[in-house]
Amino acid sequence: xxxxxxxxxxxxxxxxxxxxxxxxxxxxxxxxxxxxxxxxxxxxxxxxxxxxxxxxxxxxxxxxxxxxxxxxxxxxxxxxxxxxxxxxxxxxxxxxxxxxxxxxxxxxxxxxxxxxxxxxxxxxxxxxxxxxxxxxxxxxxxxxxxxxxxxxxxxxxxxxxxxxxxxxxxxxxxxxxxxxxxxxxxxxxxxxxxxxxxxxxxxxxxxxxxxxxxxxxxxxxxxxxxxxxxxxxxxxxxxxxxxxxxxxxxxxxxxxxxxxxxxxxxxxxxxxxxxxxxxxxxxxxxxxxxxxxxxxxxxxxxxxxxxxxxxxxxxxxxxxxxxxxxxxxxxxxxxxxxxxxxxxxxxxxxxxxxxxxxxxxxxxxxxxxxxxxxxxxxxxxxxxxxxxxxxxxxxxxxxxxxx
Amino acid sequence: xxxxxxxxxxxxxxxxxxxxxxxxxxxxxxxxxxxxxxxxxxxxxxxxxxxxxxxxxxxxxxxxxxxxxxxxxxxxxxxxxxxxxxxxxxxxxxxxxxxxxxxxxxxxxxxxxxxxxxxxxxxxxxxxxxxxxxxxxxxxxxxxxxxxxxxxxxxxxxxxxxxxxxxxxxxxxxxxxxxxxxxxxxxxxxxxxxxxxxxxxxxxxxxxxxxxxxxxxxxxxxxxxxxxxxxxxxxxxxxxxxxxxxxxxxxxxxxxxxxxxxxx
Numbered sequence: 001x002x003x004x005x006x007x008x009x010x011x012x013x014x015x016x017x018x019x020x021x022x023x024x025x026x027x028x029x030x031x032x033x034x035x036x037x038x039x040x041x042x043x044x045x046x047x048x049x050x051x052x053x054x055x056x057x058x059x060x061x062x063x064x065x066x067x068x069x070x071x072x073x074x075x076x077x078x079x080x081x082x083x084x085x086x087x088x089x090x091x092x093x094x095x096x097x098x099x100x101x102x103x104x105x106x107x108x109x110x111x112x113x114x115x116x117x118x119x120x121x122x123x124x125x126x127x128x129x130x131x132x133x134x135x136x137x138x139x140x141x142x143x144x145x146x147x148x149x150x151x152x153x154x155x156x157x158x159x160x161x162x163x164x165x166x167x168x169x170x171x172x173x174x175x176x177x178x179x180x181x182x183x184x185x186x187x188x189x190x191x192x193x194x195x196x197x198x199x200x201x202x203x204x205x206x207x208x209x210x211x212x213x214x215x216x217x218x219x220x221x222x223x224x225x226x227x228x229x230x231x232x233x234x235x236x237x238x239x240x241x242x243x244x245x246x247x248x249x250x251x252x253x254x255x256x257x258x259x260x261x262x263x264x265x266x267x268x269x270x271x272x273x274x275x276x277x278x279x280x281x282x283x284x285x286x287x288x289x290x291x292x293x294x295x296x297x298x299x300x301x302x303x304x305x306x307x308x309x310x311x312x313x314x315x316x317x318x319x320x321x322x323x324x325x326x327x328x329x330x331x332x333x334x335x336x337x338x339x340x341x342x343x344x345x346x347x348x349x350x351x352x353x354x355x356x357x358x359x360x361x362x363x364x365x366x367x368x369x370x371x372x373x374x375x376x377x378x379x380x381x382x383x384x385x386x387x388x389x390x391x392x393x394x395x396x397x398x399x400x401x402x403x
Numbered sequence: 404x405x406x407x408x409x410x411x412x413x414x415x416x417x418x419x420x421x422x423x424x425x426x427x428x429x430x431x432x433x434x435x436x437x438x439x440x441x442x443x444x445x446x447x448x449x450x451x452x453x454x455x456x457x458x459x460x461x462x463x464x465x466x467x468x469x470x471x472x473x474x475x476x477x478x479x480x481x482x483x484x485x486x487x488x489x490x491x492x493x494x495x496x497x498x499x500x501x502x503x504x505x506x507x508x509x510x511x512x513x514x515x516x517x518x519x520x521x522x523x524x525x526x527x528x529x530x531x532x533x534x535x536x537x538x539x540x541x542x543x544x545x546x547x548x549x550x551x552x553x554x555x556x557x558x559x560x561x562x563x564x565x566x567x568x569x570x571x572x573x574x575x576x577x578x579x580x581x582x583x584x585x586x587x588x589x590x591x592x593x594x595x596x597x598x599x600x601x602x603x604x605x606x607x608x609x610x611x612x613x614x615x616x617x618x619x620x621x622x623x624x625x626x627x628x629x630x631x632x633x634x635x636x637x638x639x640x641x642x643x644x645x646x647x648x649x650x651x652x653x654x655x656x657x658x659x660x661x662x663x664x665x666x667x
Contacts, residue, residue, distance in 0.1 A: 286504045
């Protein structure tokens with residue numbers, strides 16, 4: 001069923017989803033960003049490009065990722081049938097590589113000689129370093145000093161893959177500041193450098209482009225769930241930092257009016273504590289990193305530091321399409337705290353033998369709470385967007401266990 | 404456009420503009436710094452509105468912005484600074500420079516009203532290009548305040564036309580692809596760019612980014628209509644945080660010398 005002239009047609013030609021999105025960057029970057037948009041519009045329709053992308057997604061990333069019926073969790077919660085879309089089984093262990101593969105092929109097509117990226121949890125950094133190694137392009141990853149400490153396995157993986165890690169020690173020393181530094185690099189090396197943004201945010205066309213590359217998740221789910229259940233799911237769930245895995249799952253279904261969608265923000269120590277990363281629930285519209293969107297900010301319009309135990313969600317903004325879907329109420333935005341995520345992390349390990357990343361553990365935490373509201377005929381698909389190997393040190397720390 | 408800007412460019416002498424962050428190291432000292440700079444015959448004053456995430460700025464101005472924010476500087480403080488400056492000098496153009504979020508959050512109309520009330524002549528908003536600046540531009544136009552447009556080495560012919568359409572006051576040429584306070588300008592490229600701008604526009608062109616001392620000012624002024632110096636002054640503030648007297652004296656000597664660079 002189609003409604004609201006289709007949510008899937010956005011953004012408009014200026015890169016807006018309702019009032020959100022746009023292009024707020026320095027003039028130095030504008031010509032390049034317009035060029036990226038032009039080239040992106042070409043490759044979207046280009047059969048050769050799309051078949052190349054499909055080739056690498058199939059043979060290198062390992063797509064399609066399975067849709068798994070989480071039988072023990074389903075039984076234990078006593079509510080709906082719960083499926084996990086297992087994007088954590090992708091090469092490099094998260095959904096991030098779907099987007100990186102698309103962008104690196106675009107960068108190559110545009111003749112760019114150098115790749116930069118920001119990373120929080122390190123999953124996007126690892127995915128970027130991986131595709132750079134695959135295609136033999138030099139790779140520079142900006143990463144907050146705080147994240148380098150808490151995601152040391154990923155830092156070492158990036159180094160093994162040949163990337164140069166640049167530690168960012170300004171501001172909150174996490175994802176936001178890594179993105180500032182990446183933008184400063186880009187403006188300095190604008191002519192030969194391609195910036196692979198890791199989430200569905202930034203100046204147009206990035207929010208749309210990243211979403212499109214990730215939307216393969218939802219497209220696969222549609223086929224897989226029909227095959228398994230012969231009907232569409234009732235509820236889709238995903239965690240959100242910037243929001244690319246959630247859009248990846250949701251976008252395909254936005255116009256299926258009867259399908260409910262819940263995205264879960266990171267509430268850190270709790271919304272009242274001031275130490276959280278729930279940009280929609282606790283933020284206000286503003287302009288950062290090239291787009292107009294909901295942001296955590298002070299009464300003077302200064303961007304505030306986010307907090308989450310999950311480095312991948314530790315960002316004070318969110319992709320503009322989510323801001324739009326939030327105001328349109330097409331997607332419900334809920335939140336889970338650090339502690340709830342840690343509990344869900346352990347629950348998932350013990351019940352399904354899957355060590356989830358702390359990011360999707362947030363989505364699972366909310367699913368555990370709301371499962372009772374759904375009946376046994378209902379179907380839920382949750383995006384298991386990353387695996388938790390990278391998080392075992394953080395979790396051990398939280399549980400006061402020495403490993 | 405602002406009459407003060409128009410007036411300052413009425414003669415052909417080369418112009419010096421200086422940048423300091425409003426409220427760095429504190430509001431009162433910030434005012435004294437600007438007074439010192441004005442006493443050395445600087446032609447245009449740029450005051451930075453601090454922002455937590457200054458994407459176009461190098462470490463020097465980032466730190467300066469942080470110092471100011473940590474002192475609690477908000478836009479009302481910035482307007483109190485411009486208000487104070489106006490009390491001692493009603494001629495010099497005052498330009499506020501910064502990033503759009505702070506203005507957007509404050510409210511565009513309220514912001515422009517305050518600019519008008521407090522003697523602001525122009526704005527430079529680093530992350531707001533013609534594609535996105537209609538709301539701010541329309542308010543400014545009603546109040547004869549200039550939105551100073553930025554032109555960079557990557558600006559091509561078709562963008563140049565877009566930028567010049569509705570441009571007023573003067574043009575700000577960013578001499579490098581990069582951030583503030585880092586590399587020096589490529590003079591050959593600057594010359595070429597300014598020539599091509601002048602074909603399409605009669606507006607004066609001030610050049611900024613990477614202009615560090617009187618010698619740089621002199622070189623830039625042989626090509627552009629004037630030079631903007633920021634990070635070098637901010638650096639003096641950073642180096643003398645424990646002695647405001649020394650800070651003001653050093654800035655006095657430094658800007659006196661900078662002005663000499665414009666006499667070519």
